[in-house]
Amino acid sequence: MSVVQPEQDFxxxxxxxxxxxxxxxxxxxxxxxxxxxxPATAAxxxxxxxxxxxxxxxxxxxxxxxxxxxxRELFDCAGQGRVDVFFLSGGQIDGGANIxxxxxxxxxxxxxxxxxxxxxAYLYYVVPRVILFRLEHSRRTxxxxxxxxxxxxxxxxxxxxxxxxxxxxxxxxxxxxxxxxARFRLRSVHPGHTVDEVTDSTGFAFDRxxxxxxxxxxxxxxxxxxxxxxxxxxxxxxxxxxAKVFGIEQRRAG
Amino acid sequence: MPLIAKNLDExxxxxxxxxxxxxxxxxxxxxxxxxxxxxxxxTRRLRLIALPTSxxxxxxxxxxGCVDAxxxxxxxxxxxxxxxxxxxxxxxxxxxxxxxxxxxxYAEVQAAEKGVPFMPLRGLxxxxxxxxxxxxxxxxxxxxxxxxxVLLPAIDADVALFHAPxxxxxxxxxxxxxxxxxxxxxxxxxxxxxxxxxCDDDLLSDPTLAPGTLAGFYVETIAVAPRGAWPLMLPGYYxxxxxxxxxxxxxAATADGFARYLDRYVHERRAA
Numbered sequence: 001m002s003v004v005q006p007e008q009d010f011x012x013x014x015x016x017x018x019x020x021x022x023x024x025x026x027x028x029x030x031x032x033x034x035x036x037x038x039p040a041t042a043a044x045x046x047x048x049x050x051x052x053x054x055x056x057x058x059x060x061x062x063x064x065x066x067x068x069x070x071x072r073e074l075f076d077c078a079g080q081g082r083v084d085v086f087f088l089s090g091g092q093i094d095g096g097a098n099i100x101x102x103x104x105x106x107x108x109x110x111x112x113x114x115x116x117x118x119x120x121a122y123l124y125y126v127v128p129r130v131i132l133f134r135l136e137h138s139r140r141t142x143x144x145x146x147x148x149x150x151x152x153x154x155x156x157x158x159x160x161x162x163x164x165x166x167x168x169x170x171x172x173x174x175x176x177x178x179x180x181x182a183r184f185r186l187r188s189v190h191p192g193h194t195v196d197e198v199t200d201s202t203g204f205a206f207d208r209x210x211x212x213x214x215x216x217x218x219x220x221x222x223x224x225x226x227x228x229x230x231x232x233x234x235x236x237x238x239x240x241x242x243a244k245v246f247g248i249e250q251r252r253a254g
Numbered sequence: 255m256p257l258i259a260k261n262l263d264e265x266x267x268x269x270x271x272x273x274x275x276x277x278x279x280x281x282x283x284x285x286x287x288x289x290x291x292x293x294x295x296x297t298r299r300l301r302l303i304a305l306p307t308s309x310x311x312x313x314x315x316x317x318x319g320c321v322d323a324x325x326x327x328x329x330x331x332x333x334x335x336x337x338x339x340x341x342x343x344x345x346x347x348x349x350x351x352x353x354x355x356x357x358x359x360y361a362e363v364q365a366a367e368k369g370v371p372f373m374p375l376r377g378l379x380x381x382x383x384x385x386x387x388x389x390x391x392x393x394x395x396x397x398x399x400x401x402x403x404v405l406l407p408a409i410d411a412d413v414a415l416f417h418a419p420x421x422x423x424x425x426x427x428x429x430x431x432x433x434x435x436x437x438x439x440x441x442x443x444x445x446x447x448x449x450x451x452x453c454d455d456d457l458l459s460d461p462t463l464a465p466g467t468l469a470g471f472y473v474e475t476i477a478v479a480p481r482g483a484w485p486l487m488l489p490g491y492y493x494x495x496x497x498x499x500x501x502x503x504x505x506a507a508t509a510d511g512f513a514r515y516l517d518r519y520v521h522e523r524r525a526a
Binding site: 155 | 279305327329332333334336341355363379380381382400402432434437
Protein backbone atom coordinates (compact mmCIF):
# COMPACT_ATOMS: atom_id res chain seq x y z
CA MET A 1 0.00 0.00 0.00
CA SER A 2 2.48 2.60 1.05
CA VAL A 3 5.32 1.37 -1.09
CA VAL A 4 6.77 4.06 -3.33
CA GLN A 5 6.37 2.75 -6.84
CA PRO A 6 9.29 2.83 -9.27
CA GLU A 7 9.41 5.83 -11.60
CA GLN A 8 6.99 7.65 -9.35
CA ASP A 9 7.89 10.05 -6.64
CA PHE A 10 4.61 9.97 -4.78
CA UNK A 11 2.90 7.50 -2.53
CA UNK A 12 -0.43 5.86 -3.27
CA UNK A 13 -1.94 7.70 -0.29
CA UNK A 14 -0.89 11.00 -1.88
CA UNK A 15 -2.40 9.99 -5.22
CA UNK A 16 -5.70 9.01 -3.60
CA UNK A 17 -5.84 12.23 -1.57
CA UNK A 18 -5.21 14.16 -4.77
CA UNK A 19 -8.05 12.28 -6.53
CA UNK A 20 -10.38 13.04 -3.62
CA UNK A 21 -9.51 16.76 -3.73
CA UNK A 22 -10.81 16.79 -7.29
CA UNK A 23 -14.08 15.22 -6.11
CA UNK A 24 -14.57 17.64 -3.22
CA UNK A 25 -14.76 20.54 -5.65
CA UNK A 26 -16.35 23.69 -4.28
CA UNK A 27 -17.86 23.14 -0.84
CA UNK A 28 -18.58 25.13 2.30
CA UNK A 29 -18.07 22.35 4.82
CA UNK A 30 -16.32 18.99 4.51
CA UNK A 31 -16.55 16.56 7.43
CA UNK A 32 -14.33 13.52 7.97
CA UNK A 33 -15.33 10.61 10.18
CA UNK A 34 -13.60 7.79 12.01
CA UNK A 35 -10.48 6.06 10.62
CA UNK A 36 -10.36 8.13 7.45
CA UNK A 37 -6.80 9.48 7.23
CA UNK A 38 -6.66 9.75 3.42
CA PRO A 39 -9.95 11.70 3.22
CA ALA A 40 -8.66 13.87 6.07
CA THR A 41 -5.50 14.56 4.04
CA ALA A 42 -7.64 15.47 1.03
CA ALA A 43 -9.98 17.71 3.00
CA UNK A 44 -7.12 19.65 4.57
CA UNK A 45 -5.44 19.93 1.16
CA UNK A 46 -8.68 21.28 -0.33
CA UNK A 47 -8.75 23.89 2.42
CA UNK A 48 -5.17 24.94 1.67
CA UNK A 49 -5.95 25.20 -2.04
CA UNK A 50 -9.11 27.19 -1.29
CA UNK A 51 -7.31 29.49 1.17
CA UNK A 52 -9.55 28.52 4.05
CA UNK A 53 -12.60 27.26 2.13
CA UNK A 54 -14.05 24.68 2.74
CA UNK A 55 -14.27 24.54 6.47
CA UNK A 56 -13.00 21.11 7.52
CA UNK A 57 -14.28 19.13 10.48
CA UNK A 58 -12.34 16.02 11.51
CA UNK A 59 -14.00 13.81 14.10
CA UNK A 60 -11.75 13.08 17.05
CA UNK A 61 -9.56 16.11 16.34
CA UNK A 62 -9.15 18.97 18.76
CA UNK A 63 -7.92 21.53 16.26
CA UNK A 64 -10.27 20.67 13.38
CA UNK A 65 -13.60 20.50 15.15
CA UNK A 66 -15.65 23.59 16.02
CA UNK A 67 -18.51 21.73 17.68
CA UNK A 68 -19.20 22.51 21.31
CA UNK A 69 -22.06 20.03 21.59
CA UNK A 70 -20.08 16.97 20.47
CA UNK A 71 -21.33 14.37 18.01
CA ARG A 72 -24.94 15.38 18.53
CA GLU A 73 -24.15 18.74 16.94
CA LEU A 74 -22.36 17.16 13.96
CA PHE A 75 -25.36 15.00 13.06
CA ASP A 76 -27.87 17.80 13.60
CA CYS A 77 -25.65 20.06 11.46
CA ALA A 78 -25.63 17.41 8.70
CA GLY A 79 -29.38 16.88 9.00
CA GLN A 80 -29.92 20.59 8.33
CA GLY A 81 -27.80 20.39 5.18
CA ARG A 82 -24.80 22.15 6.69
CA VAL A 83 -22.32 19.41 5.73
CA ASP A 84 -21.65 19.26 1.97
CA VAL A 85 -19.14 16.42 1.71
CA PHE A 86 -18.54 13.30 3.82
CA PHE A 87 -16.60 10.07 3.36
CA LEU A 88 -17.72 6.48 3.96
CA SER A 89 -16.15 3.08 3.49
CA GLY A 90 -17.41 -0.43 3.96
CA GLY A 91 -16.25 -3.93 4.74
CA GLN A 92 -18.27 -4.67 1.61
CA ILE A 93 -19.46 -2.27 -1.09
CA ASP A 94 -21.67 -3.50 -3.91
CA GLY A 95 -22.45 -2.36 -7.44
CA GLY A 96 -25.48 -0.40 -6.23
CA ALA A 97 -23.25 1.51 -3.77
CA ASN A 98 -24.86 -0.25 -0.83
CA ILE A 99 -22.36 -0.35 2.02
CA UNK A 100 -21.90 -2.96 4.74
CA UNK A 101 -20.10 -1.99 7.93
CA UNK A 102 -21.66 -4.75 10.07
CA UNK A 103 -20.91 -8.35 9.09
CA UNK A 104 -20.64 -10.97 6.38
CA UNK A 105 -22.68 -14.14 6.26
CA UNK A 106 -25.88 -14.42 8.28
CA UNK A 107 -26.35 -11.43 10.61
CA UNK A 108 -27.04 -13.69 13.57
CA UNK A 109 -24.13 -16.04 12.79
CA UNK A 110 -21.53 -13.80 11.17
CA UNK A 111 -18.46 -15.09 9.36
CA UNK A 112 -16.72 -11.75 9.73
CA UNK A 113 -17.80 -9.03 12.11
CA UNK A 114 -16.90 -5.41 11.37
CA UNK A 115 -16.98 -2.63 14.02
CA UNK A 116 -20.45 -1.33 13.11
CA UNK A 117 -22.31 1.20 11.00
CA UNK A 118 -21.06 4.42 12.69
CA UNK A 119 -23.03 7.36 11.25
CA UNK A 120 -23.48 5.85 7.79
CA ALA A 121 -27.19 5.01 8.00
CA TYR A 122 -27.90 8.72 8.38
CA LEU A 123 -25.10 10.68 6.72
CA TYR A 124 -25.40 8.69 3.46
CA TYR A 125 -28.93 10.12 3.14
CA VAL A 126 -28.43 13.71 4.22
CA VAL A 127 -24.96 14.73 2.97
CA PRO A 128 -25.24 15.79 -0.71
CA ARG A 129 -21.84 14.47 -1.79
CA VAL A 130 -20.61 11.29 -0.13
CA ILE A 131 -17.29 9.97 -1.40
CA LEU A 132 -16.76 6.24 -0.88
CA PHE A 133 -13.23 4.96 -0.40
CA ARG A 134 -11.94 1.44 0.03
CA LEU A 135 -8.25 0.67 0.40
CA GLU A 136 -8.65 -3.01 -0.49
CA HIS A 137 -9.84 -3.34 -4.08
CA SER A 138 -10.76 -7.02 -4.38
CA ARG A 139 -13.68 -9.32 -5.10
CA ARG A 140 -13.92 -9.85 -1.34
CA THR A 141 -14.63 -6.16 -0.69
CA UNK A 142 -16.31 -4.98 -3.93
CA UNK A 143 -19.09 -7.53 -4.18
CA UNK A 144 -22.19 -8.12 -6.33
CA UNK A 145 -24.50 -7.74 -3.30
CA UNK A 146 -23.60 -6.79 0.27
CA UNK A 147 -24.56 -9.27 3.01
CA UNK A 148 -25.89 -6.46 5.22
CA UNK A 149 -27.05 -3.03 4.10
CA UNK A 150 -25.77 -0.55 6.68
CA UNK A 151 -26.87 2.16 4.28
CA UNK A 152 -28.34 1.81 0.78
CA UNK A 153 -26.76 3.51 -2.25
CA UNK A 154 -30.09 4.76 -3.54
CA UNK A 155 -33.63 5.04 -2.18
CA UNK A 156 -37.16 5.02 -3.63
CA UNK A 157 -38.40 8.49 -4.69
CA UNK A 158 -40.65 8.93 -1.66
CA UNK A 159 -37.76 8.52 0.81
CA UNK A 160 -36.27 11.79 2.04
CA UNK A 161 -32.80 11.73 0.54
CA UNK A 162 -30.99 14.90 -0.46
CA UNK A 163 -27.68 13.02 -0.20
CA UNK A 164 -25.85 9.98 -1.44
CA UNK A 165 -22.73 8.65 -3.13
CA UNK A 166 -20.96 10.43 -5.96
CA UNK A 167 -17.83 8.30 -6.37
CA UNK A 168 -15.74 5.38 -5.14
CA UNK A 169 -11.98 5.73 -4.80
CA UNK A 170 -9.74 2.65 -4.53
CA UNK A 171 -6.00 2.05 -4.92
CA UNK A 172 -6.65 0.94 -8.52
CA UNK A 173 -9.13 3.41 -9.89
CA UNK A 174 -11.84 6.04 -9.57
CA UNK A 175 -15.48 5.11 -10.16
CA UNK A 176 -18.22 7.71 -10.52
CA UNK A 177 -21.71 6.77 -9.33
CA UNK A 178 -24.89 7.48 -11.29
CA UNK A 179 -27.86 7.77 -8.91
CA UNK A 180 -30.42 7.28 -11.67
CA UNK A 181 -29.04 4.02 -13.05
CA ALA A 182 -27.69 3.08 -9.58
CA ARG A 183 -24.44 1.91 -11.17
CA PHE A 184 -20.79 2.76 -10.97
CA ARG A 185 -18.93 3.99 -14.06
CA LEU A 186 -15.16 3.71 -14.34
CA ARG A 187 -13.75 7.23 -14.65
CA SER A 188 -10.01 6.64 -14.55
CA VAL A 189 -7.41 4.00 -13.74
CA HIS A 190 -4.45 4.98 -11.58
CA PRO A 191 -0.93 5.07 -13.07
CA GLY A 192 0.65 1.61 -13.16
CA HIS A 193 -2.70 -0.22 -13.30
CA THR A 194 -4.95 -1.44 -16.13
CA VAL A 195 -8.65 -1.72 -16.90
CA ASP A 196 -8.27 -5.52 -16.99
CA GLU A 197 -6.82 -5.46 -13.51
CA VAL A 198 -9.78 -3.39 -12.32
CA THR A 199 -12.25 -5.78 -13.96
CA ASP A 200 -10.52 -8.84 -12.52
CA SER A 201 -10.51 -7.37 -9.01
CA THR A 202 -14.08 -6.05 -8.97
CA GLY A 203 -16.96 -8.31 -7.93
CA PHE A 204 -19.72 -6.08 -9.33
CA ALA A 205 -20.57 -5.05 -12.90
CA PHE A 206 -19.87 -1.43 -13.83
CA ASP A 207 -20.09 0.86 -16.84
CA ARG A 208 -17.01 2.17 -18.65
CA UNK A 209 -16.18 4.49 -21.52
CA UNK A 210 -14.48 3.04 -24.60
CA UNK A 211 -11.27 4.77 -23.67
CA UNK A 212 -10.52 4.91 -19.97
CA UNK A 213 -8.23 7.78 -18.97
CA UNK A 214 -5.29 7.40 -16.62
CA UNK A 215 -5.69 9.19 -13.30
CA UNK A 216 -3.43 12.24 -13.31
CA UNK A 217 -0.50 12.13 -10.91
CA UNK A 218 -0.64 14.60 -8.01
CA UNK A 219 0.72 18.00 -8.99
CA UNK A 220 4.03 19.13 -7.50
CA UNK A 221 2.18 21.86 -5.62
CA UNK A 222 -0.33 19.39 -4.13
CA UNK A 223 2.52 17.13 -3.04
CA UNK A 224 4.36 20.02 -1.44
CA UNK A 225 1.24 21.21 0.42
CA UNK A 226 0.43 17.69 1.62
CA UNK A 227 3.93 17.04 2.88
CA UNK A 228 4.76 20.43 4.35
CA UNK A 229 1.46 21.93 5.46
CA UNK A 230 -1.15 19.18 5.77
CA UNK A 231 0.91 16.34 7.26
CA UNK A 232 1.79 18.11 10.52
CA UNK A 233 -1.92 18.88 11.04
CA UNK A 234 -2.84 15.21 10.61
CA UNK A 235 -0.65 14.02 13.46
CA UNK A 236 -3.14 15.41 15.98
CA UNK A 237 -5.75 12.79 15.06
CA UNK A 238 -3.93 10.20 12.90
CA UNK A 239 -0.47 9.90 14.48
CA UNK A 240 0.29 6.48 13.00
CA UNK A 241 -0.71 7.52 9.48
CA UNK A 242 1.21 10.80 9.70
CA ALA A 243 4.30 8.91 10.85
CA LYS A 244 4.05 6.14 8.26
CA VAL A 245 3.17 8.19 5.18
CA PHE A 246 4.76 11.55 5.90
CA GLY A 247 7.43 10.69 8.49
CA ILE A 248 5.88 13.02 11.07
CA GLU A 249 7.20 12.19 14.52
CA GLN A 250 4.59 11.56 17.15
CA ARG A 251 4.60 14.52 19.47
CA ARG A 252 1.51 14.49 21.55
CA ALA A 253 0.68 16.30 24.74
CA GLY A 254 0.42 14.07 27.71
CA MET B 255 -26.28 16.48 46.86
CA PRO B 256 -23.96 13.89 45.35
CA LEU B 257 -21.81 11.78 47.59
CA ILE B 258 -18.12 12.50 47.14
CA ALA B 259 -17.01 8.96 47.78
CA LYS B 260 -13.95 7.86 49.71
CA ASN B 261 -12.95 5.47 46.96
CA LEU B 262 -13.97 4.13 43.58
CA ASP B 263 -15.77 1.07 44.86
CA GLU B 264 -17.98 3.19 47.09
CA UNK B 265 -18.71 5.53 44.18
CA UNK B 266 -19.62 2.60 41.94
CA UNK B 267 -22.32 1.25 44.27
CA UNK B 268 -25.14 2.46 41.96
CA UNK B 269 -23.83 0.18 39.20
CA UNK B 270 -25.10 -3.31 39.99
CA UNK B 271 -25.31 -6.60 38.10
CA UNK B 272 -27.81 -6.11 35.28
CA UNK B 273 -27.55 -2.30 35.20
CA UNK B 274 -28.10 -0.46 31.94
CA UNK B 275 -24.91 1.59 31.79
CA UNK B 276 -24.61 4.61 29.48
CA UNK B 277 -21.00 5.48 28.54
CA UNK B 278 -19.36 7.95 26.15
CA UNK B 279 -17.09 7.38 23.16
CA UNK B 280 -13.33 7.16 23.50
CA UNK B 281 -12.33 10.80 22.95
CA UNK B 282 -14.77 12.34 25.37
CA UNK B 283 -13.81 11.30 28.92
CA UNK B 284 -14.21 7.56 29.50
CA UNK B 285 -14.09 6.42 33.14
CA UNK B 286 -11.44 3.74 32.56
CA UNK B 287 -10.20 3.49 36.17
CA UNK B 288 -13.83 2.92 37.19
CA UNK B 289 -14.20 0.40 34.37
CA UNK B 290 -11.24 -1.58 35.72
CA UNK B 291 -12.88 -1.44 39.16
CA UNK B 292 -16.07 -2.91 37.68
CA UNK B 293 -14.04 -5.76 36.18
CA UNK B 294 -12.24 -6.39 39.50
CA UNK B 295 -15.58 -6.42 41.29
CA UNK B 296 -16.84 -9.12 38.91
CA THR B 297 -19.80 -7.09 37.66
CA ARG B 298 -22.12 -9.20 35.49
CA ARG B 299 -24.95 -8.88 32.96
CA LEU B 300 -24.42 -5.20 32.15
CA ARG B 301 -26.49 -3.71 29.36
CA LEU B 302 -23.96 -1.35 27.89
CA ILE B 303 -25.12 1.65 25.84
CA ALA B 304 -22.14 3.38 24.21
CA LEU B 305 -22.88 6.88 22.89
CA PRO B 306 -22.39 6.58 20.00
CA THR B 307 -19.41 4.17 19.80
CA SER B 308 -16.87 2.60 22.13
CA UNK B 309 -13.28 1.46 22.05
CA UNK B 310 -11.23 -0.05 24.87
CA UNK B 311 -13.94 0.32 27.51
CA UNK B 312 -16.49 -1.92 25.77
CA UNK B 313 -13.82 -4.37 24.65
CA UNK B 314 -12.45 -4.75 28.17
CA UNK B 315 -15.88 -5.20 29.77
CA UNK B 316 -16.96 -7.68 27.07
CA UNK B 317 -13.73 -9.67 27.32
CA UNK B 318 -14.03 -9.84 31.11
CA GLY B 319 -17.55 -11.26 30.84
CA CYS B 320 -19.29 -8.22 32.36
CA VAL B 321 -21.65 -7.53 29.44
CA ASP B 322 -24.78 -9.35 28.26
CA ALA B 323 -25.90 -6.86 25.65
CA UNK B 324 -24.57 -3.73 24.00
CA UNK B 325 -26.29 -1.02 22.02
CA UNK B 326 -23.90 1.08 19.98
CA UNK B 327 -22.91 2.13 16.46
CA UNK B 328 -19.42 0.63 16.45
CA UNK B 329 -16.80 -0.96 18.68
CA UNK B 330 -13.26 -0.45 17.40
CA UNK B 331 -9.81 0.58 18.57
CA UNK B 332 -9.74 3.19 15.79
CA UNK B 333 -6.40 3.61 14.08
CA UNK B 334 -5.01 0.68 16.08
CA UNK B 335 -7.49 -1.76 14.57
CA UNK B 336 -10.54 -3.88 15.40
CA UNK B 337 -11.66 -4.40 18.99
CA UNK B 338 -10.53 -8.01 19.50
CA UNK B 339 -12.75 -9.22 22.37
CA UNK B 340 -15.87 -7.59 20.88
CA UNK B 341 -15.15 -9.24 17.53
CA UNK B 342 -14.51 -12.63 19.11
CA UNK B 343 -17.67 -12.42 21.23
CA UNK B 344 -19.76 -11.50 18.19
CA UNK B 345 -18.36 -14.39 16.15
CA UNK B 346 -18.99 -16.77 19.06
CA UNK B 347 -22.58 -15.53 19.47
CA UNK B 348 -21.77 -14.62 23.07
CA UNK B 349 -22.99 -11.02 22.96
CA UNK B 350 -26.34 -9.50 22.14
CA UNK B 351 -25.64 -6.51 19.89
CA UNK B 352 -28.22 -3.87 19.15
CA UNK B 353 -26.61 -2.38 16.05
CA UNK B 354 -27.36 1.32 15.74
CA UNK B 355 -26.13 4.35 13.85
CA UNK B 356 -24.58 7.28 15.74
CA UNK B 357 -27.33 9.90 15.30
CA UNK B 358 -29.99 7.32 16.25
CA UNK B 359 -28.31 6.89 19.63
CA TYR B 360 -28.07 10.65 20.13
CA ALA B 361 -31.77 10.92 19.25
CA GLU B 362 -32.67 8.15 21.73
CA VAL B 363 -30.69 9.97 24.42
CA GLN B 364 -32.38 13.28 23.53
CA ALA B 365 -35.80 11.61 23.84
CA ALA B 366 -34.90 10.42 27.35
CA GLU B 367 -33.69 13.94 28.21
CA LYS B 368 -37.08 15.32 27.25
CA GLY B 369 -39.04 12.56 28.92
CA VAL B 370 -40.82 11.74 25.64
CA PRO B 371 -41.24 8.13 24.48
CA PHE B 372 -39.54 8.45 21.10
CA MET B 373 -37.76 10.73 18.66
CA PRO B 374 -38.06 10.76 14.85
CA LEU B 375 -34.94 10.73 12.68
CA ARG B 376 -34.21 11.07 8.97
CA GLY B 377 -32.10 8.55 7.10
CA LEU B 378 -32.34 4.88 8.08
CA UNK B 379 -35.26 3.90 5.79
CA UNK B 380 -34.11 0.88 3.78
CA UNK B 381 -31.14 0.08 6.02
CA UNK B 382 -30.96 -3.47 7.39
CA UNK B 383 -30.43 -1.86 10.79
CA UNK B 384 -34.15 -1.06 10.81
CA UNK B 385 -35.01 -4.64 9.84
CA UNK B 386 -33.09 -6.05 12.79
CA UNK B 387 -34.04 -3.37 15.31
CA UNK B 388 -37.54 -4.51 16.19
CA UNK B 389 -37.72 -1.67 18.72
CA UNK B 390 -37.47 0.90 15.89
CA UNK B 391 -40.56 1.81 13.86
CA UNK B 392 -41.09 3.27 10.42
CA UNK B 393 -44.21 5.42 10.20
CA UNK B 394 -45.69 7.74 7.61
CA UNK B 395 -44.88 11.34 8.59
CA UNK B 396 -48.23 12.57 9.98
CA UNK B 397 -47.40 16.10 8.78
CA UNK B 398 -46.38 14.94 5.30
CA UNK B 399 -47.65 12.84 2.44
CA UNK B 400 -46.20 9.40 1.71
CA UNK B 401 -43.06 10.29 3.66
CA UNK B 402 -41.66 7.36 5.68
CA UNK B 403 -39.72 8.34 8.80
CA VAL B 404 -38.17 6.25 11.60
CA LEU B 405 -39.12 6.55 15.27
CA LEU B 406 -36.55 5.62 17.90
CA PRO B 407 -37.46 4.81 21.51
CA ALA B 408 -36.05 6.86 24.39
CA ILE B 409 -32.93 5.29 25.86
CA ASP B 410 -33.57 3.39 29.08
CA ALA B 411 -30.36 3.85 31.09
CA ASP B 412 -29.92 3.28 34.82
CA VAL B 413 -26.55 4.96 35.24
CA ALA B 414 -24.38 7.27 33.12
CA LEU B 415 -20.68 6.73 33.87
CA PHE B 416 -17.91 9.07 32.71
CA HIS B 417 -14.72 10.89 33.66
CA ALA B 418 -14.29 14.67 33.81
CA PRO B 419 -11.57 17.17 34.79
CA UNK B 420 -13.03 18.41 38.08
CA UNK B 421 -15.94 18.67 40.46
CA UNK B 422 -16.66 21.15 43.23
CA UNK B 423 -17.55 20.28 46.82
CA UNK B 424 -21.26 20.57 46.03
CA UNK B 425 -20.86 17.85 43.40
CA UNK B 426 -21.19 20.04 40.32
CA UNK B 427 -18.98 18.58 37.59
CA UNK B 428 -17.02 20.64 35.08
CA UNK B 429 -17.00 18.78 31.78
CA UNK B 430 -15.86 21.70 29.60
CA UNK B 431 -16.53 21.33 25.89
CA UNK B 432 -17.57 17.67 26.12
CA UNK B 433 -21.19 18.71 26.45
CA UNK B 434 -22.60 15.40 25.24
CA UNK B 435 -21.68 14.13 28.71
CA UNK B 436 -24.35 16.51 30.03
CA UNK B 437 -26.91 14.93 27.67
CA UNK B 438 -26.00 11.50 28.99
CA UNK B 439 -26.38 12.59 32.60
CA UNK B 440 -29.77 14.14 31.83
CA UNK B 441 -30.93 10.98 30.07
CA UNK B 442 -29.88 8.36 32.63
CA UNK B 443 -31.70 7.84 35.94
CA UNK B 444 -28.51 8.82 37.74
CA UNK B 445 -24.82 9.37 37.12
CA UNK B 446 -21.51 8.21 38.55
CA UNK B 447 -18.61 10.49 37.71
CA UNK B 448 -14.88 10.19 38.29
CA UNK B 449 -12.78 13.35 38.23
CA UNK B 450 -9.15 14.35 38.14
CA UNK B 451 -9.61 16.54 41.22
CA UNK B 452 -12.04 18.33 43.53
CA CYS B 453 -11.88 22.12 43.50
CA ASP B 454 -12.92 24.51 46.27
CA ASP B 455 -14.73 27.03 44.04
CA ASP B 456 -18.43 26.90 43.14
CA LEU B 457 -18.33 25.94 39.45
CA LEU B 458 -21.82 27.29 38.76
CA SER B 459 -20.98 30.75 40.12
CA ASP B 460 -18.32 31.39 37.46
CA PRO B 461 -20.04 32.44 34.19
CA THR B 462 -17.15 31.14 32.08
CA LEU B 463 -17.30 27.68 33.70
CA ALA B 464 -21.05 27.35 34.29
CA PRO B 465 -22.09 26.47 30.67
CA GLY B 466 -19.64 23.57 30.75
CA THR B 467 -20.82 22.40 34.15
CA LEU B 468 -23.20 19.56 34.92
CA ALA B 469 -25.28 20.38 38.00
CA GLY B 470 -24.74 17.96 40.87
CA PHE B 471 -28.52 17.50 40.90
CA TYR B 472 -28.06 14.82 38.21
CA VAL B 473 -25.14 13.06 39.90
CA GLU B 474 -25.33 10.37 42.56
CA THR B 475 -21.66 9.75 43.36
CA ILE B 476 -18.26 11.20 42.51
CA ALA B 477 -14.81 9.70 43.07
CA VAL B 478 -11.40 11.22 42.51
CA ALA B 479 -9.40 9.15 40.02
CA PRO B 480 -6.24 10.93 38.81
CA ARG B 481 -5.56 10.07 35.15
CA GLY B 482 -8.84 8.20 35.40
CA ALA B 483 -9.36 8.02 31.61
CA TRP B 484 -5.98 6.31 31.05
CA PRO B 485 -5.07 4.80 28.63
CA LEU B 486 -7.70 6.81 26.74
CA MET B 487 -7.52 10.58 26.40
CA LEU B 488 -9.02 13.32 28.50
CA PRO B 489 -9.49 16.19 26.04
CA GLY B 490 -7.39 19.20 26.95
CA TYR B 491 -5.54 17.29 29.66
CA TYR B 492 -3.81 14.21 28.32
CA UNK B 493 -3.56 12.22 25.10
CA UNK B 494 -4.32 8.55 24.61
CA UNK B 495 -1.48 6.19 25.50
CA UNK B 496 -1.01 4.77 22.00
CA UNK B 497 1.75 2.39 23.07
CA UNK B 498 -0.45 0.88 25.74
CA UNK B 499 -3.40 0.55 23.36
CA UNK B 500 -1.17 -1.26 20.87
CA UNK B 501 -0.01 -3.58 23.65
CA UNK B 502 -3.65 -4.21 24.54
CA UNK B 503 -4.57 -4.98 20.93
CA UNK B 504 -1.71 -7.47 20.73
CA UNK B 505 -2.51 -9.25 23.99
CA ALA B 506 -6.29 -9.23 23.59
CA ALA B 507 -6.01 -10.98 20.23
CA THR B 508 -6.23 -14.28 22.16
CA ALA B 509 -8.16 -15.29 25.27
CA ASP B 510 -4.92 -16.22 27.05
CA GLY B 511 -3.31 -12.92 26.16
CA PHE B 512 -6.38 -11.04 27.35
CA ALA B 513 -6.18 -12.90 30.68
CA ARG B 514 -2.56 -11.82 30.99
CA TYR B 515 -3.58 -8.23 30.26
CA LEU B 516 -6.19 -8.39 33.03
CA ASP B 517 -3.61 -9.80 35.45
CA ARG B 518 -1.11 -7.12 34.59
CA TYR B 519 -3.24 -3.98 34.32
CA VAL B 520 -6.61 -4.62 35.92
CA HIS B 521 -6.35 -7.07 38.81
CA GLU B 522 -3.02 -5.60 39.91
CA ARG B 523 -3.46 -1.86 40.21
CA ARG B 524 -1.23 -0.20 37.68
CA ALA B 525 1.90 1.47 38.98
CA ALA B 526 1.78 4.28 36.39
